[in-house]
Amino acid sequence: MSDVACSSGTFLKALPTLTEYPHDLLSGRHGIVAEEKQGGHRMTDLMIVVGARPQFIKTAPVVKEISSRKINLTVVHSGQHYDPEMSAIFFRELHIPKPSVNLQSGSGSHAKQTATIMRRLEATILAHSPKIVVVAGDTNTTLAAAITAAKLNVPVAHIEAGLRSHDLSMPEEINRRLTDHCSVLLFAPTKTAMRNLRNEGLQRMAYLTGDTMVDSLRMVMPVLRSREADLLKRFKLKPRDYVLVTLHRPSNVDDSDRLREIHNALKHVAKRLRVLFLVHPRTRGRLARIKGLAHSADREFTLAPPQGYIENLALMNNASCLLTDSGGMQKESFILHVPCLTLRANTEWPETLQSGANRLINRPRMIPRETLRVALNDDLRTRITSLKNPFGDGRASKRITRLLESSLQRLK
Ligand code: UD1
Secondary structure: OOOOOOOOOHHHOOOOHHHHHHHHHHHHOOOOOHHHHHHOOOOOOEEEEEHHHHHHHHHHHHHHHHHOOOOOEEEEEOOOOOOOHHHHHHHOOOOOOOOOEEOOOOOOOHHHHHHHHHHHHHHHHHHHHOOOOEEEOOOOOOOOOHHHHHHHHEEEEEEEEOOOOOOEEEHHHHHHHHHHHOOEEEEEEEHHHHHHHHHHOOOOHHHEEOHHHHHHHHHHHHHHHHOOOHHHHHHHOOOOOOEEEEEOOOHHOOOHHHHHHHHHHHHOOOOOEEEEOOOOOOHHHHHHOOOOOOOOOOEEEEEOOOOOOOHHHHHHHHOOEEEOOOOHHHHHHHHOOOOOOOOOOHHHHHHHHHHEEEEEEOOOHHHHHHHHHHHHOOOHHHHOOOOOOOOOOOOOHHHHHHHHHHHHHHHO
16 A cells, blocks of 8 residues: 555544534535435435546546445536536446436536536535545536535545646636645545645645546557447548547637637648547537638548547547647547647646657647647657556556545544
8 A cells, every 4th residue: 555545644634523524514404406305315425526528537447446345325417518428428438327416507607617516516415415525637516516515524535636737727727726625535646746735735635546547548448449440430540640639728719819720720730631620519619609610621620529438549549649738638648659739838747748748839830830740750659658657557446445445434
């Protein structure tokens, strides 16, 4: 356990005991959502709250591990992502049990979305009395669930704690900082994340577990290999013959001038290399508002809907390079040894920047030159293939489950 629990001596002290919770907060006297009223009060050991695409991926191996033990688990879906290609497909592909509760929060401004999740989740927590609430990542769902549980004095455990981009203009940076500070169990994926937590005085609650996304990736690798050929055929692609693009950050897609510039840069790349752009719903909406752009795709520049987890990884695995602003895909491409260009000024995954495996390019006009430089560079491929994976050994979910289990025993 030495690689896991960096502060096991203080672990017990960090967790309040159940008897410390105000009774009326646990007995369900506050408003309960309609579906809960009918079901009455149920006790659960752990409640995992998910809601957006990356969370389904991050928690799938943890849910699997927990389900193999004698732990009572309730999965709650906030409803932040609701399109089948953003939600249901991940539950199917990753064999995650259907959530017991869907809060159906849907879209809205940050305050509205976060507040809706908080209001509805409060009732659900009161109805289920979880001993620990588990959250993952840095979305509005993560923050809403962490604050709601913490204010009900229910201990919060955060998977993927300690990441920092040091850019407070990103909603995710606000979410991850605040979530870490109201959690009592922090599961850090990397040594850098541990260092960040230490710098903020949170080391007492921090454990270096590794990254659960490595576990998820390993879980699907055999299926992925078996689907690659069909998938490439479907998109009429050849291995290493195309650039895979995904963009959804507000900083890239909410400003129509910038989005138009990015789109033009991609058209430029498509003169030399095929471009496959998997368009996130946020981006789809923004593209549609810019006249002439949404319909400008051709064979060399293909726009397609977001793909499932396995399809997305298979397309990444065969690309000559990835252009993205996603956090998770920077890491996945690193593990798969696919060169990555990140259209952002910073990254919460600095480990990916070593040896040029990932490069930050914030200016859209750099896209054509940099993409061709990276995509056609065999030396770079060879170099990054030999890099050590700093994200863990694929056993993060086992460590997290063990830590959760021992916390539950202490709470009894
Ligand atoms: C969210 C997360 C981001 C994560 C991303 C992965 C926050 C602040 N951001 O961003 O960290 O990387 O998910 O996808 O939580 N929409 C649909 N269908 C859906 C979901 C969303 O059409 O199933 C549209 C809505 O119109 C919405 C927009 O996409 O306004 C954005 O969705 P939202 O959940 O606010 O954030 P994302 O951009 O997806």
